[in-house]
Amino acid sequence: MYRVDPNRAYTIAEIAEQTGLSPDTLRYYEKIGLIRPPERGYSGQREYSAIDLGKIVFVTYLRNTRMPLKKIQEYIAAYNEQDEEKCYALLDEHRVSVEAEIAEWTATLELLKYKLEHFQEVKDGRLSKGELQHESE
Amino acid sequence: MYRVDPNRAYTIAEIAEQTGLSPDTLRYYEKIGLIRPPERGYSGQREYSAIDLGKIVFVTYLRNTRMPLKKIQEYIAAYNEQDEEKCYALLDEHRVSVEAEIAEWTATLELLKYKLEHFQEVKDGRLSKGELQHESE
DNA sequence: ATTTGACTTGGAGTTCGCTCCAGCGGATAT
DNA sequence: ATATCCGCTGGAGCGAACTCCAAGTCAAAT
Structure with missing residues (x-):
């Protein structure tokens, strides 16, 4: 490179x-x-x-890979001890947390899309889903 | 509720x-x-x-929706001014940033998966992609 | 010879979104 | 009457990952 x-x-x-x-x-x-x-x-x-x-x-x-610094430290420690299994495990653990992150953001996106799609109706009071409503002053 | x-x-x-x-x-x-x-x-x-x-x-x-507190403040201000367009725009802006977040995490996941798939080869020195290598002490 | 620039250190400050605390007053339960 | 709660305030602390700073040393350029 x-x-x-x-x-x-x-x-x-x-x-x-x-x-x-x-x-x-x-x-x-x-x-x-x-x-x-x-x-x-x-x-x-x-x-x-x-x-x-x-x-x-x-x-x-x-x-x-957005691995937290602490986890990178662990990884390096495992690497220095030539503990390949631990290295792999740490990467895999991290993958799990990344997948969780994606799942959460995806759910967030769905919620937002819902709000956006129903924005007009909520504003007009045609929909009483609540998520975009609060009482006026 | x-x-x-x-x-x-x-x-x-x-x-x-x-x-x-x-x-x-x-x-x-x-x-x-x-x-x-x-x-x-x-x-x-x-x-x-x-x-x-x-x-x-x-x-x-x-x-x-993981909207930052500052943005919620803006939203509420717009809401109080009955500026529906701004409310909508803020939600939509937020949607864009959520999508960006998902894209980044997805790319991260791909990278991680790549590292995991090729972990053994890299360890064995059969692969010299670099991403999992660093020189030993 | 002097200015500029790169580097050094320890430590403070930043952002975000809380969370906790001491030291107080007031309400409730026995 | 006393113990125990609940709530109040201002402000400190937290965790993550930097980022910035003052004050100092040293080297290179003019």
Whole structure:
């Protein structure tokens, strides 16, 4: 996807550029233990390796699935312990919650569509479904 | 739906009971101007009328559509100004955002399913799609 | 030599929608 | 009379995921 030189150090700005995360977010992820602290250069600045970059990109992949940061932490912990079953289980658990989310939003949409379809009737008082009514001042 | 005596005053606990909102939430909604302050009894306690109850139930209907509180405020303002077009427009706008939400979650689900389907191959190194890979320590 | 710019830190602030709390007054039950 | 509720207020806290800031260091460019 990107041209990555494995023998180079990357600044935080470069990592931000490559991953689409902001430098602040990168430091934040580091602070909460989501990504490993990179090496530091002479003057204390972060020097990310290509390996660091790879790991951060990986985190963004999980984030793309809207996995909560806490769950990503769990995933990474399982990954580091080479617990493939747990990794799979975490992904699958997450899938279940995503499906629940979709179900809820879909129900919401249906409700909204109902309100929209019956809007005129409700306004005219031809329908007394209640959902769009409340008494006037 | 509920038996409501229009000539009675309701305590905050009764309103909470009827609407499923907590007393704290009712006071909060009042504080942010989402619901009109009810009358107060002798000792300063809130005395909601059946009309108040109706309006609060109406707010819960909008909240059931996951409409943000700010948008509900706008809706109520439009309603009070009898601006039906704006009311309709706000609902429709909200429908669009709900549809966007569903689209995003659906894309997320597809991505997750992809990861799950190819989990074994990625683990085995038979697939180099990248999305589930990151270099090891 | 000086300005500009990138980076550092710890910590505060943001948004959303509540939820909880201390410290009070007043009502109800025994 | 006392214990127990219910309700009141203003304000703090929460959780998620950032985002911003001041004050400092350091390096590069002019």
